[in-house]
Amino acid sequence: MNKLLLVTISVSALLAVIVSSWPAFAYVMQSSNYRLQQDSVNFGGARGESASYVLEDTAGEVGTGRGESDSYILNAGYQQADWVMSISVPVSVGMTPVIPGITGGTATGSAAVVVGTTNQGGYTLYINASGTPAMRKDSNSFANYTVSSTDPDFDWVILNSDSEFGFSPEGPDIIQKYMDDGDACNTGSSDASDKCWDSVDDSVKSISQTSYGNGLIGTTTTIKFRAESGTENMQSSGAYQAVITMTAVAN
Amino acid sequence: MRRGKIKIEAIIIIAALFLISGSLSYIALASTANFTVGLRVVWPPAVMVQWIAPEGRVGPHGTNWDDYFFLTVKTPDSETFLGAMPYLATTTNAGTYLVTTTFNNVDEEGVYDVYLKGWQHLTRKLDNVFLDEYSLNILNYTQEDNSSPTGTVVLLAGDINDLGTTTSTLGDDVINSVDLSLLLSRIDDDDPTTNLVRENLNQDIVVNSVDLSLLLKNLDAEGDN
Known part of the structure; x- marks a missing residue:
């Protein structure tokens, strides 16, 4: 292979990599009335319908299919990306009742997080807070909930001298870590209410997962939040806030 | 001839590479949403009064300063009512009320305006007082700025209409x-115990021209309300 060919191939390969790794826009072309989300120029493909099924196929693409590594999942090909995912959360959660700063108390609240996807591989739902400790007011805060082992605590327990903030996920898709056997977490297959408490901080934690598409209506994971100031703790007064991020990732 | 063949091979390879790259489209694989979780902690800040100096009282400094009064707390800017003592308290002869006092709806530390209305006196306001939740907050109505030593600021005497038995009947805050x-x-009525007759402004033993002079000096004055 001579030098010209080598240079040409190298430049082309570089261009190919750049083009293929450029983030996809929400559409690939548009007119005054329409936008085309995605396309594929090949030699075959069509939409077929029967009374029971709809089939869309594309022929002629090279290098399609699903590829996985430890860090990434690649769905290559025109039809591969033909799925959607949605997530809905409340605007805000107000925990009640107010907590007396001197004598202590407990406040609770919950958020319904609905995730729906047509991705055949399902989804994984993650939770994290914008900072740590999560529940803060100026320089004051509730500490992140302290779990007594590597698994979530079946019962919420804090020291009387502490104040802490944590969560417990509930729903049909919660992962094994948050399931219980009526006595402990990360064992059994039950989902007892207000059990299996964990901390929420600035690192992401998976809480729900499916291995199949659950449809656009989605499935609700309820995040129970709890904050407590112990009877021997003096908690500064005012409005505390945590910013919670929910991320649904296609499997 | 050979160079032309090489060019054709290069074109074929380039085309193949673009075909491959063209099929590697991808879209975002994650959806993210944020929300806030909030809670409120309450800690009513506590206050004591040290001191108030009713105007014109007879006797040595700080020995005849007893008075009925109540406190009201408002927001400093909009003067929105937050809370008030529901009862009349009494200062000592030294002008102090060293009883821990809190207010409904004043349940967190912050900056407030704190008003004191006396039994015979116009309301006086302490502006922009920081009420700390961790420590006892001392209110000194003898200083304009609530600083610690006894000052020269007095409660203006003469507001004596209404019954004067509850916080709502302690006068109309105008003389x-x-x-x-x-x-x-x-006038000329005796007050042997010095503090039972409301018109006895200087708290000697009789209602006389001295009390009248005090009131006339303050005629048309209004309280800080």
Whole structure:
């Protein structure tokens, strides 16, 4: 292979990599009335319908299919990306009742997080807070909930001298870590209410997962939040806030 | 001839590479949403009064400063009512009320305006007082700025209309002809215990011209309300 060919191939390969790794826009072309989300120029493909099924196929693409590594999942090909995912959360959660700063108390609240996807591989739902400790007011805060082992605590327990903030996920898709056997977490297959408490901080934690598409209506994971100031703790007064991020990732 | 063949091979390879790259489209694989979780902690800040100096009292400094009063707390800017003592408290002869006092709806530390209305006196306001939740907050109405030593600021005397038995009947916070008429009606009345007759502004043993002079000096004055 001579030098010209080598240079040409190298430049082309570089261009190919750049083009293929450029983030996809929400559409690939548009007119005054329409936008085309995605396309594929090949030699075959069509939409077929029967009374029971709809089939869309594309022929002629090279290098399609699903590829996985430890860090990434690649769905290559025109039809591969033909799925959607949605997530809905409340605007805000107000925990009640107010907590007396001197004598202590407990406040609770919950958020319904609905995730729906047509991705055949399902989804994984993650939770994290914008900072740590999560529940803060100026320089004051509730500490992140302290779990007594590597698994979530079946019962919420804090020291009387502490104040802490944590969560417990509930729903049909919660992962094994948050399931219980009526006595402990990360064992059994039950989902007892207000059990299996964990901390929420600035690192992401998976809480729900499916291995199949659950449809656009989605499935609700309820995040129970709890904050407590112990009877021997003096908690500064005012409005505390945590910013919670929910991320649904296609499997 | 050979160079032309090489060019054709290069074109074929380039085309193949673009075909491959063209099929590697991808879209975002994650959806993210944020929300806030909030809670409120309450800790009513506590106050004590040290000192108030009723105007014109007879006797040595700080020995005849007893008075009925109540406190009101408002927001500093909009003067929105937050809370008030529901009862009349009494200061000592030294002008102190060293009883821990909190207010409904004043349940977190912050900056407030704190008003004191006396039994015979116009309301006086302490502006922009920081009420700390961790420590006892001392209110000193003898200083304009609530600083610690005893100052020279007094509660203006003469607001003596209404019954004067509850926080809502402690006068109209203006010294006018109504108060003057009440005082004139009691002129020369004795007050042996010095503090039972409301018109006895200087708290000696009689309602007389000294009390009248005090009221006339403050005629048309209004409280900080």
